[in-house]
Amino acid sequence: MIPIDIRPDKLTQEMLDYTRKLGKGMENLLNADKIDTGVSPKQAVYKEDKLVLYRYDTPAGVTPRPVPLLVIYALVNRPYMTDIQEDRSTIKGLLATGQDVYLIDWGYPDGADRCLTLDDYLNGYVDRCVDFICESHGLDQINILGICQGGVFSLMYTSMHQDKVKNLVTMVTPVDFQTPGNLLSSWVQAMDIDLAVDTMGNVPGELLNWTFLSLKPFALAGQKYVNMVDVLEDADKVKNFLRMEKWIFDSPDQAGETFRQFSKDFYQKNGLINGGVVIGDYEIDLKNLTCPLLNVFALQDHLVPPAASQAMKALVGSTDYTENPFPGGHIGIYVSGKAQKEVTPSIGKWLNDRS
Amino acid sequence: MNEDSFFSNDWMETQRKYWESWIAMNRKAMGLEGGSQTAPWESALEHWWSAVSPAAPAASKQFMERMMEQGKSFFKMAETFLPTAGGGGDGWSAFSKALEDMQKGFMGGLGGSGDDKNAMHRMLAFWELPLDNWQRMTSSMSPMFPGDFLRNMPHDGMQDQVDRLLSAPGLGYTREEQGAYQDLIRRSIDYQKALQEYSAFYSKLGVKAVERMRAYMQDLISSGKTIDSARAIYDDWVNCCEAVYAEEVSTPAYAQLHGKLINSQMALKARMSEMVDGQLGALNMPTRTEIRTLQDRLQETRRENKKLSHGLKVLQAQVQALASGQPLAPGARVKTHNVPRAALIAGPADSKAAAPKKPAAKPTTK
Numbered sequence A: 001m002i003p004i005d006i007r008p009d010k011l012t013q014e015m016l017d018y019t020r021k022l023g024k025g026m027e028n029l030l031n032a033d034k035i036d037t038g039v040s041p042k043q044a045v046y047k048e049d050k051l052v053l054y055r056y057d058t059p060a061g062v063t064p065r066p067v068p069l070l071v072i073y074a075l076v077n078r079p080y081m082t083d084i085q086e087d088r089s090t091i092k093g094l095l096a097t098g099q100d101v102y103l104i105d106w107g108y109p110d111g112a113d114r115c116l117t118l119d120d121y122l123n124g125y126v127d128r129c130v131d132f133i134c135e136s137h138g139l140d141q142i143n144i145l146g147i148c149q150g151g152v153f154s155l156m157y158t159s160m161h162q163d164k165v166k167n168l169v170t171m172v173t174p175v176d177f178q179t180p181g182n183l184l185s186s187w188v189q190a191m192d193i194d195l196a197v198d199t200m201g202n203v204p205g206e207l208l209n210w211t212f213l214s215l216k217p218f219a220l221a222g223q224k225y226v227n228m229v230d231v232l233e234d235a236d237k238v239k240n241f242l243r244m245e246k247w248i249f250d251s252p253d254q255a256g257e258t259f260r261q262f263s264k265d266f267y268q269k270n271g272l273i274n275g276g277v278v279i280g281d282y283e284i285d286l287k288n289l290t291c292p293l294l295n296v297f298a299l300q301d302h303l304v305p306p307a308a309s310q311a312m313k314a315l316v317g318s319t320d321y322t323e324n325p326f327p328g329g330h331i332g333i334y335v336s337g338k339a340q341k342e343v344t345p346s347i348g349k350w351l352n353d354r355s
Numbered sequence B: 001m002n003e004d005s006f007f008s009n010d011w012m013e014t015q016r017k018y019w020e021s022w023i024a025m026n027r028k029a030m031g032l033e034g035g036s037q038t039a040p041w042e043s044a045l046e047h048w049w050s051a052v053s054p055a056a057p058a059a060s061k062q063f064m065e066r067m068m069e070q071g072k073s074f075f076k077m078a079e080t081f082l083p084t085a086g087g088g089g090d091g092w093s094a095f096s097k098a099l100e101d102m103q104k105g106f107m108g109g110l111g112g113s114g115d116d117k118n119a120m121h122r123m124l125a126f127w128e129l130p131l132d133n134w135q136r137m138t139s140s141m142s143p144m145f146p147g148d149f150l151r152n153m154p155h156d157g158m159q160d161q162v163d164r165l166l167s168a169p170g171l172g173y174t175r176e177e178q179g180a181y182q183d184l185i186r187r188s189i190d191y192q193k194a195l196q197e198y199s200a201f202y203s204k205l206g207v208k209a210v211e212r213m214r215a216y217m218q219d220l221i222s223s224g225k226t227i228d229s230a231r232a233i234y235d236d237w238v239n240c241c242e243a244v245y246a247e248e249v250s251t252p253a254y255a256q257l258h259g260k261l262i263n264s265q266m267a268l269k270a271r272m273s274e275m276v277d278g279q280l281g282a283l284n285m286p287t288r289t290e291i292r293t294l295q296d297r298l299q300e301t302r303r304e305n306k307k308l309s310h311g312l313k314v315l316q317a318q319v320q321a322l323a324s325g326q327p328l329a330p331g332a333r334v335k336t337h338n339v340p341r342a343a344l345i346a347g348p349a350d351s352k353a354a355a356p357k358k359p360a361a362k363p364t365t366k
Helices: A008-031 A090-096 A118-137 A149-160 A183-188 A193-200 A205-213 A217-231 A235-249 A256-268 A306-310 A337-352 B003-030 B041-055 B058-081 B091-108 B114-122 B125-141 B159-167 B175-223 B230-249 B252-282 B288-324 B341-346
Strands: A042-048 A051-056 A069-072 A083-085 A101-105 A142-147 A165-171 A293-298 A321-326
Touching (some): A008 A235, A008 B058, A008 B230, A042 A118, A051 A118, A069 A118, A069 A149, A083 A235, A090 A101, A090 A337, A101 A118, A118 A142, A118 A149, A142 A149, A149 A165, A149 A256, A165 A337, A183 B230, A193 B252, A205 A217, A205 A235, A217 A235, A217 B058, A293 A306, A321 A337, B058 B230, B091 B175, B175 B252, B230 B252
Parallel strands (some): A069 A142, A142 A165, A165 A293
Antiparallel strands (some): A042 A051, A051 A101
16 A cells, blocks of 8 residues: 555646636736835934934824834844734834834945945944934933844944943844754855955845755745645735745845854854954953843744854843743744734833833 | 736636646546546646746736746646556555656766756756755856856866866966966866755755655555645655755755855856956956945045044033033933043044934824
8 A cells, every 4th residue: 555545536626726726816916016015104213324214103092111112123134024014013013012113224235335344333323323312312221122133233232332222132133153953054164255255245135045045945945835826815815925025035235344244253153152253342242231131032943043042141241131932933923923912012011111 | 908807707718718628638538537547737737837828917927937836846746656657556666666766867966977967957846946046046146147057067078178278387478368267267167066066965865855755655654644635745745855955954064065166156256257357457447346445445434434523523512511511411421431442542433423413203193
């Protein structure tokens, strides 16, 4: 006996269903409106080069808390992931808890931005955004929420400017870049980063896309589209799928000098663990970070394994350190229904208890 | 005819007619109880697509083609493993033969020359995905060379001649130029080798994935379970492939392979850029090297400018506070205690010079 029991007539029916769904799907694809990116109303309050600092409108009936929250997103991909659709929005959830939310949109670096360094990003752009918000609110300190690479930025920023940060939240943020099973880190070890950056200048988003797809190539570049056929008949699900698809491939190029330092200092040298990371005039030491710290990570994260985030606990100087593990993946922590109910409200509560 | 009416009328009608005739033909060929012939599932799907795609709107076509490719993959899988595909005999023999055929296909990509070397690429479209991803990425980065132009270039047979050519010293007035071209060819060959090693790695993975699939099927037999749809067998195949892939790409050997692929491509691109720069210089046009020098100098100037502007603002605030006898307002306080000494000497490390003069816009919904 063999374990396959597929009858030809059943296979015919399966194929018929498949093509029927494709046919219907084509109609839905054509009728899908332009894919919107970011759903919550916001205002641009500060601009510098390609950076735009947004402030989100507080929903009616909500009184904003006195200490605003600055969201620092990664340079990789675009920050509208945090506000991807009406019923899947981290930003919306934060606003609902009374946070006065600001977000940095880094824009799309081009050749002229090639020589931007981590010092330019952190002690330049981020620091000026923080100063701007402090001045606007008449405060000395604000809350910061860093996401993924933006979480690493926020850790480093706080270690350099602890006096400006009241509370820090990190989401899916790597600290130990060389935990077992970290494929990205393993692959970068034999790469000649200097040669790559010297050759390309900025690092193309396509190269990053290829790298991320290579983590699970058969599922991410193949099976996903077969699964997509199952939802093609539902216009709303098609639109949601297309929105995610847009986000996945909407990858800005990376400023060459920043990519050089980030890849070498963190992926190759594991600098937050081993030390030796120098940003401008500062040597980064997470012991300088003494404010309350909430570390949110995803238990099924294939990009930032939980252990990579949890390494933070032993390194920071904070005595008020809380971990919030979420049973989901790197993206699910923002877009899943469960995350809307659990993650965002818990972040809001944690901040409200301390602001 | 607008697109709406196309979908509501012609499109569905085309599909309906096509499927009616196709199912009738197929049932006739196989019999309602199940046929004894191999069903042309993959080509049938292709036939369907070729019948309807010319009329499909361009906006959706590319997206749909991607799903068609995967659809063909999983119907091909089902076709391969149909109990009747072996042309008679007992079911297990047919099933084993299907696995062996897949394995042979992958192994064909490991050795030999010419067409044999590309056997992997003719195998299941599914296994093209990682390489296809690489190809798309290189295409987008190299407008000069659509696709990966070195992917199938034979090199073993001509290795001796190439080595001799490359070892010949350049002579005369164009000596440097000859050397540059020799280096370009050398780097091209390095990249080509790296790419073919990378391809061969996937061939080996394919063989291992087939083994994994065989073991999975054995487990199913032991547990008395069966697979009863094309989709299920496709999903199982994906799981086997991903499991084998995850094991293999986490090894130091793969890290070296991956590094070699990227490093050799970068080395090639670097040499090409140098040569393009040389040509631009000869035409008295700006080169990339010159532009980068300007970018570096400009960025350095901007940094200094922002530091100076901020330093000025600090001084103004301090003078104002001194004059009024009041401490600085919260938020306008300028941090100096945590600024590194070097930065204080050179000027404050941060700057607010680019901040707009107006305060933050107040949302109207508040």
